Amino acid sequence: MNGKDIFLGLSYIGEDLIDEAEHAAFPAKRRLSLKKPLLLAAVIAMAVMLVGCAAVYVLHLQDLKIGQQADTRRFDEYGKLITEQKSMVDVLTPHGMKDSPIQLAAQEWVDFTSTYDPDRLLMENENVHGIPDNCWFTYGCYTWDMVNKLEEITEKYGLKLLDKFIVAQRWEKQLMYDALGIGGVVRPEVPVKIEEFSGTCYPNGNFDSDLDLTLTENALWTGRWFGTYAYSKKDVFEPVTTFLSEDAYRQWNYKTADGTQVLLVLTKGGNGMVFADVGDATIFIRLSPDLPMLREDSQIPTQQALAQMADIFDYHVSPAAFDREALVSQLGMAEAERKAAEPVYLDPVYTDYGEFLNTQPWLDTLYYALYDLDFNGVEELLLGSGDGSFEAAYTVTDGQVHPFETGFNQYWLCQDGVLEAVSLDPLDPGYVSHQYFTCQDDTHLDADAVSCRDGVWRKGVFDQAVEISREEAQAALAKHPRMEIPFKSALDYPMNGTTLGEFIRAHDPVRTAEDIRRLYAEFAAREYSVEDFPGAEYTLMDVTGDGQEELLIRTWDDDPPGVFSAYRDQVVWIPIHGYLCENNVFMQVEEFADQLRGAGCKYYFWHLEGTKPVFLERLIHNLSSETWMSDWDAPEIPEAEAQAILAKYPRLELDMKPLSELVQ
Numbered sequence: 001m002n003g004k005d006i007f008l009g010l011s012y013i014g015e016d017l018i019d020e021a022e023h024a025a026f027p028a029k030r031r032l033s034l035k036k037p038l039l040l041a042a043v044i045a046m047a048v049m050l051v052g053c054a055a056v057y058v059l060h061l062q063d064l065k066i067g068q069q070a071d072t073r074r075f076d077e078y079g080k081l082i083t084e085q086k087s088m089v090d091v092l093t094p095h096g097m098k099d100s101p102i103q104l105a106a107q108e109w110v111d112f113t114s115t116y117d118p119d120r121l122l123m124e125n126e127n128v129h130g131i132p133d134n135c136w137f138t139y140g141c142y143t144w145d146m147v148n149k150l151e152e153i154t155e156k157y158g159l160k161l162l163d164k165f166i167v168a169q170r171w172e173k174q175l176m177y178d179a180l181g182i183g184g185v186v187r188p189e190v191p192v193k194i195e196e197f198s199g200t201c202y203p204n205g206n207f208d209s210d211l212d213l214t215l216t217e218n219a220l221w222t223g224r225w226f227g228t229y230a231y232s233k234k235d236v237f238e239p240v241t242t243f244l245s246e247d248a249y250r251q252w253n254y255k256t257a258d259g260t261q262v263l264l265v266l267t268k269g270g271n272g273m274v275f276a277d278v279g280d281a282t283i284f285i286r287l288s289p290d291l292p293m294l295r296e297d298s299q300i301p302t303q304q305a306l307a308q309m310a311d312i313f314d315y316h317v318s319p320a321a322f323d324r325e326a327l328v329s330q331l332g333m334a335e336a337e338r339k340a341a342e343p344v345y346l347d348p349v350y351t352d353y354g355e356f357l358n359t360q361p362w363l364d365t366l367y368y369a370l371y372d373l374d375f376n377g378v379e380e381l382l383l384g385s386g387d388g389s390f391e392a393a394y395t396v397t398d399g400q401v402h403p404f405e406t407g408f409n410q411y412w413l414c415q416d417g418v419l420e421a422v423s424l425d426p427l428d429p430g431y432v433s434h435q436y437f438t439c440q441d442d443t444h445l446d447a448d449a450v451s452c453r454d455g456v457w458r459k460g461v462f463d464q465a466v467e468i469s470r471e472e473a474q475a476a477l478a479k480h481p482r483m484e485i486p487f488k489s490a491l492d493y494p495m496n497g498t499t500l501g502e503f504i505r506a507h508d509p510v511r512t513a514e515d516i517r518r519l520y521a522e523f524a525a526r527e528y529s530v531e532d533f534p535g536a537e538y539t540l541m542d543v544t545g546d547g548q549e550e551l552l553i554r555t556w557d558d559d560p561p562g563v564f565s566a567y568r569d570q571v572v573w574i575p576i577h578g579y580l581c582e583n584n585v586f587m588q589v590e591e592f593a594d595q596l597r598g599a600g601c602k603y604y605f606w607h608l609e610g611t612k613p614v615f616l617e618r619l620i621h622n623l624s625s626e627t628w629m630s631d632w633d634a635p636e637i638p639e640a641e642a643q644a645i646l647a648k649y650p651r652l653e654l655d656m657k658p659l660s661e662l663v664q
Helices: 003-011 015-025 036-053 101-115 133-138 144-156 170-180 303-311 324-341 353-357 470-477 500-507 513-527 639-647 659-663
Strands: 065-075 081-092 166-168 192-201 207-215 225-233 242-245 249-255 261-267 272-277 281-289 367-371 380-384 392-397 400-405 410-413 418-425 428-438 450-453 456-459 466-468 537-541 550-554 562-567 570-577 579-581 585-594 598-609 612-622 627-629
Touching: 065 101, 065 242, 065 598, 101 144, 133 144, 166 170, 166 324, 170 192, 170 207, 170 324, 207 303, 242 261, 249 303, 261 303, 272 303, 281 303, 353 380, 353 392, 353 400, 380 400, 450 470, 456 470, 466 470, 513 537, 513 550, 513 562, 513 570, 513 659, 537 659, 570 585, 570 598, 570 612, 612 639, 627 639
Parallel strands: none
Antiparallel strands: 065 081, 081 242, 166 192, 192 207, 207 225, 225 281, 249 261, 261 272, 272 281, 367 380, 380 392, 392 400, 410 418, 418 428, 428 450, 450 456, 456 466, 537 550, 550 562, 562 570, 579 585, 585 598, 598 612, 612 627
């Protein structure tokens, strides 16, 4: 190590970090006043002394860098909206140290893939060229030119190719660890709560493991960390790269609790990385804290907190190669056992439409029509809400009622034998999509599709869609005029020589309030057991205005309650999820965070007309830009006006009781 190496090693240690470390070590002592040159000289002298005692390898991010890539920033590190900025980010090889075969191979592979077929015009959804599984899945090769280049690069640097990866689901994770011959990736004596997520592994011993981690004692940062621990041997080509903004992080070397020298990186946004060279392998750990969308410095983990998390991991794991087929067989048996343990649900069998309708909820709001949709001589049962459209269709085949058409919000039969399928977004009343297909042979007429989002109309689907005017959209919709099909109340459907309504009144007993409470108790005991939901709460309120109490269940503190209503001999969920306000209005709060609009909250207000949610209005608060609006394409509104809208819907404080009291 020469003077240049020492200077490089110290160049990323800021004076604030040295001061911070001194303050952390001696919080009660008076700090000495040293001029910066003297302090730097003292640190260099200490480094020289350490070099004289033993060879110390200092790892820097510069050792992992293989290039740069253009990036566009729309938000700062704290989630605030900023003027769009063009910048460069460093491309790193987390498993390829400076001038190592893996890094040199990664450099050539990145250079090749960034210029070869940049628009992915040669890519197919299926492996039509017979690419070997490991090249197709692990390295993303989709042509033989890519396979040949990959083999050329790895042969040049004396590296082996990884096999096709094996996925272990959360409940199969221990089988993966057992095959690798390791107990896990966290030191067993560490006080930490671990929730295992999925992982992947390779027969040579390479693996990665996803984790949810929370320190349970003396935590410098008490929140959750989402981590990925990746282990890679140096004799195989590991193609993984990662990216970092040039000036948006701090890095420093650290010796962990088990004596391993690592490089720690903490970004300004609070994300952490751990790099370790452990002899014949490397370890790369990502750590993402569970942070709010918009955050302050005080909410971001400190460097000491990241170091504390680095201490919990085991850097002395020694995963062994294993037999691929043996592990795949074990995972298959584990999955089969899990499925066998699940309760078996068999769809009920109905021999005619009357039997089927008799089991449906809210028949007083349901309308039906009979129409032969596919012209095969059998009339389908169309169910709708009375506006001429239908939401689902059923047919009879082999003496049983089966779904004929479902999946869209609305269907309209058109005069030319075409079925119009309409998609709506309950969270975005301004969105609508119209797709068309023939009833007889189910041919999709993609060119006729019309959609609208945020006030912008388009014709066609996917990448064939082109922007059109509102007038052009109306003309396109008029191409397939809708038919007027007469619908009747479902209660008027013929049932055993009478109507379904008369059949129900003759066979269904009159329920008392005690009967309804008993239904709710049985439902709660079955669906919300105390073992699975120990903190669940409930209350009974009439939120539909029909004089009958509904069951509101909240499973977590301050979560919006689920709303359930007794209908005949069953309990049915009312499809609304929000906080109850005055006058049976529900306020749904949805957080958002994306690269175009920033971070914030959307407020939706719904009113229940019986059991049907009816949209009232929406309010959007963009916290990144501190603006309010009623819709994405609507003009901004003053905050006072927004607060006046919120004030129209005072949230009710519910009298919640432990759910265990209901199920007793």
